[in-house]
Amino acid sequence: MNAPDRSDTETLAWLTLLRAPALGSAGLRSLVTRAGSAAAVLDGVEDLRREFSIDPATLAWLQTPDAARIDADAAWLAGGRRLLTWLDPDYPALLREAGTAPAALFVDGDVGSLWLPQIAIVGARSATAGGLANARSFATHLAAAGLTVTSGLADGVDAAAHAAALDAGSATIAVMGSGPDLIYPRRQAALAERIRGHGALVTEFPPGVQARPDHFPRRNRIIAGLSLGVLVVEASVQSGSLITARLAGDQGREVFALPGSIHNPLARGCHQLIRQGARLIETAAEIVEELAPLARALGDRLRAHLADPAPATPAAPVTAPTQARDADYTKVLAALGHDPVSLDELALRTGLGVAALSSMLLLLELEGEVDSSGGGRYQRR
Template sequence: MPENRREEDSYEYWLACLHGVGNQKKRYLRERWRGAAELYNIEETRIRSEELLDDKEMEAFQKSRRNWKIKENYERFCEGDIRFIPYYSGEYPQKLKELPAMPYALFVKGRIPAADCPAAAIVGARRCSGYGEQMALSFGEELAKNGFIIVSGMAKGVDGIAHRGALNGGGLTYAVLGCGPDICYPRENKGLYRDILKKGGILSEYPPGTMPLPIHFPARNRIISGLSDIVLVIEARERSGSLITADMALEQGRDVYALPGPVTSELSRGCNCLIKQGAEVLLSPDELLRESGIWQRISKSDNSKNSLKNKIMLESTENLVYSKLDLYPKSKEKILQETGLGAAEVIRALVALELKGYIHEISKNYYVRHK
């Protein structure tokens, strides 16, 4: 990189990291003074005379100019494997440029989402049920298999499971963090963090080293929805970050889908409320793909496997037990009650169905259909 370009970028990096001045105002300042270098070196009296910054912003601006080491900080940044993509860069995602509150810059590890691929955000409860876990995995996997990029926040629960589903489906997935892209949050997702970098990227509007503060997460949700064409909400309480993402998606003109659930479930109240307010009902990956207009049939080999599986005849007892199960967890006691069978018969049937791949025990004595 030419020395003059490197110097110019070091000032641009300073402006992107400037804390205490909003994104929109940063863009205006940069364009008003034809770049960050001139802005950094401007006389204080001149910028004060234009009354572009209030007292608090002016204090943050002056403090940063006094304390920021332009060359040293940028060289340290360049030693890492993180890219800095400001809003005026050709690499900056076009979908984000359409947002009034677009980030001034993105800090990226790995790749950024391709503009020509459909993208789905999958968000939901951190403490999801087995039902939510299975649906997040299924939607992530099937959409990825059919050409969708999966975007989420790498949080516990639905977010992380949706990323994993996309990876299982051989697709691309991108995590938007509420901290610097060099920080894996939550820590227990370290393996997922590494795997996402192999098949996608980690993005943030926060510079490297920024800790995951609660105030960052509502703001990052606008990026998750902004990078996506559709937003899927898989389980959400009445007041949750997922509903913030859904609201932002609607403001951005994105289609919002919500997974229905039992009216007695706290985890489904947010989704059921979204549906009541007009969100699309999320029923199955196949139906969503058909509605999205890019439905692709599963490969012949997969169809053959499914056909073969459907032709397998179950024993009458197994068939009865299987008929009482669906994608929502059901206890062994409830199955006994609904089938009228003896405990030994039900247990034998459950074991046989699980060995054949028809059902899955998601927790002690609670079962769901595999798909």
Template sequence: MPGENDAAGWIALRSARGIGDVVGRKLLARFGGMCAVLSASVPALVAAGLSETAAEAVCEAPRRKAEATAEVERLAAIGARVIPCTDDEYPPLLAQLADAPLYLVARGERLVDAPAIAVVGARHATPYGKDVAARFAEELAQAGVTVVSGLARGIDGAAHTGALRGGGHTVAVLGCGIDVVYPPEHAALTATIVASGTLLSERPLGTPPLAEHFPARNRIIAGMTHGTLVVEAAEHSGSQITARLALDQGREVFAVPGRIDSPLSVGTHRLIQEGAKLVGSVDDVLAEIVPALRARGMAAPSRRDAHLADDALVPLLTAGPLAADELIRQSGLPAAHVLTRILELELRGILVQLPGKQFQLSTR
């Protein structure tokens, strides 16, 4: 039988008729691992809740090992790999979902253990919306936050571009096979993400970008991040679906307000009415995710030029609380560096945030 990390075994299990992600994860919990599931008898699988037809399909899965192995070889030929839900690289937040994929297919860099924010929005975005998305993503990346989006036209593409410009890690979650470039005009962006970030998909090779695949894709985007930022969204848009999935998963939701006469503001304004946090800067996002990072015991990400901010920020705060804007002004450092260090110092308990977005040295 294949080992627990054997990619072909996972593909064979997931391809068994009647075995979706929810059922598959229940079987893993019941039997203790993929190998045990594949070696279980029909009566044992039926006792675990499967129909006899589904149980027989699972028992037949090892016989399809040759097909699964061929898929793994095709993945390897394009530099892709399988990340099982039991692997250390599998996103830990995503693993908490009952319907998290049994495995992900990845191309590019290894997924990093860092705070992550989804940046999503309209495909037919305005120049303003794309500029805002790119700017937020760039500053988030500079602050050590992984930017996750869906590689769609409009806001998604702008978010990935901004994150790359900021020198950070970006993850593109696809609604098609990992080998399918969609939309076609993002071919160059896709290649850049493969070189400097990560592409993810739960679909087999060659799967086309069908409309019904994207809601499922959105659960991955929301599920692997600490919060979702929506920049421009029409009513009943896919971005609203992603935001509501994030809320259902207990994650933060942020929305950038827009013009009251724009159809692309209807979705974001409704999210704000329903409790999403209105944000006007990256500082607003960073301030909100600190408690979530602390609750999950996450270490602060590594920071560029952190030693400069250490030397500059702490002395400025010895006289009393200061707002982030004032710390930026008095330190003379780039805004992204100051916001980065504020987040790290908060996580370490050196700074505390006061009402009005002011910061002071901790008295602990």
């Protein structure tokens, strides 16, 4: 899959749009789909601003962007990296179908690896010795079976799974909650370098963007969207891994969980997932058996894509909440007003857990129905 010339007008237009404040992935996907290209959005922004109710701050940026910032982003891409946009035929098919897909991905490494059949392995940063051993064992066996391990480059389970896949001679994909040039946590810099050479580092955040707590649920929905299924190794009931699992379930992906001791607090999240319908897993072979037909189907699509890499212009997808909004989403919207409310207050109003609320609020925010006002507070748009 060959990268286009980084200096072209369309790439610069995409970089300008991705830096625009208050636009968001859903709005950007809609704009470029409507206009036909990123350059056409910039050329026709005056005509589009009423149709799409473009925010004044966004409009001001699109009319007079920071040229030095855009040039710096283009210089990062010139180092052999790739900006994979919503209109790019190489944009990974599974992620495109996820409903909350980012408008573009910054990729450092092998873009083709994003089309490989993937299994996400996630879990606690402070995993037990047994949890780390399980992460390594499952990653090794799943990689040997032909599945690419995808995770979030965090300490604990994520790092153990990435390293084991690399040690098994397989590619691995790390989705980041920071810009592509800022490895977080820094202690994983050596691991990130290995992944860059045998897989890919992926993020929706432009260069120079620091990791922030609210970035990680966004990262998690990309992990879920790229993967055929998600395996949760160890997790507390407040773990971000449960957000990844919830997002995977909302996207129609398989969710697997390892059981543990009732005395281990990091087993409680997995047990909660199992009670909610995740498949209890004891061996890697069970996952391979479940995902093999899906992997074969994805392989067929990859072969077709390589034979004819130019798809029809994609329409903006319908997000999971709109597609099949369940009672919980309705309950959350009913509990939200037009004044900011904290996540803890929403939990009291709805009776829903914090992990479930976090994933639902992320989807509703990406869909344009909810605004995050910072500090973990939300309101209806």
